[in-house]
Amino acid sequence: MKQDKADKIIQKAERRAEKAAKQVELAGKKAEAAKQKSAAKAEKKAAQVAKRAEQMAAKHNKKAEQATKKAQMAAQKAQEKKAKAAAKTAAKALDGEGGEEDGKKKKSKKKLLLILIPVLAAAIGAGAFFFLKGGEEKEDAPAEPIPIPLEYVLNEVPITALPVSGEAVLVYQEEIPPEPAPEPPADETEKSETGEDGEETGKDGEEEAPAAEAEEAELGFTKILYRYEGLQNPVSLISAYAGLMSTEDAGFSIVDETLLRIDPPEEYGESGSVQLARNVPQGEDGTGGGVHSLLLSWEGANCSVILDMPEGRVHDPKPESAAPAAPRRGLSDLEAIHPSKLGLPGESMEAYEMIPQEGAVRIAGSVCMRVNIYGEGNQFAGSYFLSNDGKLYKLDEAANAVVELEWE
Structure with a gap:
């Protein structure tokens, strides 16, 4: 009997040890999964920051190219004006020497020609440089239409697109980058370049790092624009689509510019706009969340849809204050x-x-x-x-x- 009791105790201890080992193994798997989620989240955030930085760089490059083009046009105009003035001066000089001998005229003309040749050559060279440069910097080619989308994708979440069909309908897609933050006044810029003690800062990049981080934080969401052309009846299309997206399954509501839920329009006119928005729950890994917004605008045979993620939350209007109740009696x-x-x-x-x-x-x-x-x-x-x-x-x-x- 004692031996059986000892065996049972040993078996029970072994089962407890096995159970403890499984719990340790499970805890290790959970820790590894959490680590992978954290790494994926950090990688995604870094990719978003890099993409925003590329967008800002592209925008600054475009502005620099436009400034260069303007400077070249101004230089060409200045050269042409200078050449015209020189030619006018030469013509007056020739008229003033009409009474002299032919030999002197020929000599004077040769001198003037020698003066005009380098001036005209410089003007022609500047013009040639401008037009050659302009040939390289052609204006952006017209946008090409895209296949009619069945779904929009907003922050990696698919959304049912406008139910459009037909060969006559053309759809174009564009990106609307966020507006850069306004530049500080000149006096504030000078203060930022020099510390409170008057010494210059930012030479080694240590003082400029926080400003760069702040600029990245202020960058907003890059909106996505879909333009539809050649629609048969955009008013009915928008009305039906707004009703479809306002159902409980889709989760959108008609809102105003403050994301306040409002009643749908009693009637859709020949032109106008309506905004749909919904709150998006945040996932367990910290991703998602925010607000999905669809701004629908229409006029004539065309309409547009702007996908955005504005700040704030979709909310209901505050309830009206109830009429004062009669005094309580006890x-x-x-x-x-x-x-x-x-x-x-x-x-x-x-x-x-x-x-x-x-x-x-x-x-x-x-x-x-x-x-x-x-x-x-x-x-x-x-x-x-x-x-x-x-x-x-x-x-x-x-x-x-x-x-x-x-x-x-």
Whole structure:
């Protein structure tokens, strides 16, 4: 018997050890999964920051190219103006020497030609450089239409697109980068370049790093624009689409610019706009969340859809303040009332005992508390009701009905 008991103890200990080992293994797997999620989140955030930086760099490069082009045009105009002035001066000089001998004329013309040749050559060279450079910097080619999308993708979440079909319909897609933050005034820029003690900062990049981080943080969401051309009836299309996306399954609501839920338009005109938005829950790994917004605009045979993720939350309007309720009445008011108001004899309620009853009843839509009143010798005097809106009722047992009484 002792041996069997010892074996059972050993087996029980082994099972506990096995269970503990499994728990340790499970905890290790959970820790590894959490580590992978954290790494994926950090990688995704780094990719987003890099993409925003590339967008800002592209925008600055485009501005620099435009500034260079303007400078080249100004230089060409200046050269042409200078060449015209030189030619005009030469013509006047030739007219002034009309009375001299032919030999002198020829000599003077040769000198003027020698003066004009390098000037004209410089002007022609500048013009050639400008046009050659302009040939390299052609204007952006017109946008090419894309296949009619069946879904939009907003922050990696698919959204049902406008139900459009037909060979005559053209769809174009564009990106609308966020506007850069306004540059600080010149005096603030000078202060940022020099510290409070007057020494220059930012030479080694240590002082400029926080500013760069702040600029990245201020970058907004890059909106996506879809333009539809050649639609048969965009008004009916937008109306039906807004109704479809406002269903419980889609989760969108018609909102104003503050993301406040509003009623849908009673009628969609020949042109206009309507905004749909919904709140997006955040995932367990910290991704997602925010607001999905679709700004629909239409006019004529064209319409557009702008996908955006504005800050804030879609919310309902605040409830209207209720009308002030009648003053609450309680047992203390009932104790202070004159017995005649309750249909009872006597000059004071001190001779009566009031016992509130459990539960509540509803009279004329108001919740009421029932109070039984007893007189001398514990004799039942009647049942009364105090409503939450300040009214007083008495039970007429003969008619099995209640009668409203006056407090005053």
